[in-house]
Amino acid sequence: MKKLIIIAGPSGVGKTTISRYLTQKYNIPRVITHTTRPLRSGEQDGVDYYFESADSFRQLHFFEHVKYGSYQYGSSRESLQKSFEKSDIVSLIVETAGVHTYLQELPAQAVFVYLTVSEPAELAQRLEERGDTKSQIEKRLHSPEFKRDLALDDDLLQRAHIIKNDSLDAAKAAIDQLIESLTNV
Template identity: 45%
Template sequence: MDGKMQRLIIICGATGSGKTTIQNYLASKYGFERVITHTTRAPRKGEEDKKDYYFESEESFLKNHFVEQVKYAGFQYGSSHEGLKRAFEKSKTATIILDTQGAISYTKIVAAFEMIFWYIEVPSEKQLEMRILNRGQSEEEVKKRLASVEARRDMKIPQNLEPFCEIIENALWKDTKRKIDKLLEFGRDN
């Protein structure tokens, strides 16, 4: 490292809002490293351990050193100090996807890096539903997921997170990319 401040871009929003698409865009266009988080849920089709998540058992999950952890739709999720360290070893700017409760946890920590918070929103719940259906989940699974307490909570930005967040509407991908590029003009030196 050459002494430049490390940055963590925290991406939160409703399920299906496009958080992973945005994170993948930041990795491919800017070379930002993903912070891989932990979960006890089973991998979805095409997901890989240590690439998409650290897929854990209930027992192995509890052995990590978490910055934050939450239960979401019946499964444990969390981000670890080790995951942050691994990402910052590869890039001065890293990205992490969190639910809004996880993002709130990051607002309360004193960190040795700059934190940037983005809340991703979509114009309608119907659009969220279609995006999740396109992931290959059944209509029943999608309805159940969107009805969960956590999903309902994440459909709007919590009041205590609002002062920290830049709100990005992700209705049309070309407009979203333009907004992201504009927000990142501050430093292409990752």
């Protein structure tokens, strides 16, 4: 059976890093999501995201989409299908608000990984290290979306594999255990 590893957590927690680890170690492709935000330095269209105009974004068939700050983010059915053509296990980075949709629509396939840290103050430093400006960081840390992603509701808590990403090596070890459990079913 095909499996979709859904990765969620607050900004700066390491969602992209863990997704890249899954690709590098296990050849698990990431479902490329769509956004209307501009490219960051070093990002590539079709690799990091599909960077869309507001018009092209509206024409896609989404499982879920959210507004984060002033930009739209969403995961399309087309992109998930492309990824499943490459592998039986794929990963997807979404906001916690989008996790509910996948758990409802793909209950047997969805495996939810929630990344967190012991000290939320650590997230601001990580955002700075990835190149966000001070004003971008302040805006993000005070956004309702960021605050929402710092905690899970009861429904999500029941389905979540919670991984503390205080140490990348420890987080990778927890991911390794999860992948082993998925492939030994």
